[in-house]
Amino acid sequence: MCIRDRYMGIMDFLEIFNVELEWYFRYALIISNFVLITVLLIFRGRRQGTTDEPRKNVLILIAHPDDETMFFIPTITSLKADYNLFLYCTTNGDYDGLGKVREKELEQVGKYLGFSDVHILGDPEIKDGPNEKWDLNRLEVKLKDYIAQKNIEGVLTFDNYGVSGHSNHGALYHLAVQMKRSGNYEQIKFYALQSVNIIRKYIGLVDIIFTLRDEFTYFNFDIRKNIKAMSIHYSQFVWFRKLFVFFSRYTFINSLRLIT
Numbered sequence: 001m002c003i004r005d006r007y008m009g010i011m012d013f014l015e016i017f018n019v020e021l022e023w024y025f026r027y028a029l030i031i032s033n034f035v036l037i038t039v040l041l042i043f044r045g046r047r048q049g050t051t052d053e054p055r056k057n058v059l060i061l062i063a064h065p066d067d068e069t070m071f072f073i074p075t076i077t078s079l080k081a082d083y084n085l086f087l088y089c090t091t092n093g094d095y096d097g098l099g100k101v102r103e104k105e106l107e108q109v110g111k112y113l114g115f116s117d118v119h120i121l122g123d124p125e126i127k128d129g130p131n132e133k134w135d136l137n138r139l140e141v142k143l144k145d146y147i148a149q150k151n152i153e154g155v156l157t158f159d160n161y162g163v164s165g166h167s168n169h170g171a172l173y174h175l176a177v178q179m180k181r182s183g184n185y186e187q188i189k190f191y192a193l194q195s196v197n198i199i200r201k202y203i204g205l206v207d208i209i210f211t212l213r214d215e216f217t218y219f220n221f222d223i224r225k226n227i228k229a230m231s232i233h234y235s236q237f238v239w240f241r242k243l244f245v246f247f248s249r250y251t252f253i254n255s256l257r258l259i260t
Contacts, residue, residue: 057116057150058083061143061157061176063168064093064128065106065120066236068113069229070244071163071193074254075156077225078218080114086150087118090139090172091128098235099128105233112229119146134171136178143175144184152188155179156256159192163201163250173259180259190259191216200249207249214255226251 092099110118162169
């Protein structure tokens, strides 16, 4: 067999192979879309409730301006239709000296995302920084007054790891646990945003397959909302946060657990 015949034979094989591969790819895409739609409908059905009940007040407790956008937008967009949302930020993010700028950014984002109120604590003893050790008793006194003033019935914050491992995030979880176990907030339910491993953290919407058994899961399918909100946080929207917005599962998915 001459070289030309061998070459033509190989090309014929590759052409057949490509046709078959294209066929498999098309059907795999159809099946995956069908599975995704089915899962979303199941979740939607789980979360449909009565609309006759009065709107309850829910507080999202964060450590820094932009935490609400980086980590909580799926929860915010899912709850705001049925709840009055309040945002409580324990620092103004002044670690790099941009506190005043970040305060204004957070106020603007709060309006954009539809919060009923945005509160920045501004306590000189509660500072932004990974090496800061917060006085949780002092912080609880401040937060308790706000909760009573706004008639808050649910508090959502970070878990022990705090998604990124930031100690300020973890401190808010320990604050929520402290408040829950004190017995002084029986009317309030506390929830923690679940952290995931590094692989799941950066596979975006694909992480939906790992959330099927999570009790409280919320979705966001409009990445433009995240981009717009982070654009308002212009002092923080640097290149690695832009990558985070596009690839992080927290852009699209939030899984929360009840703190008991």
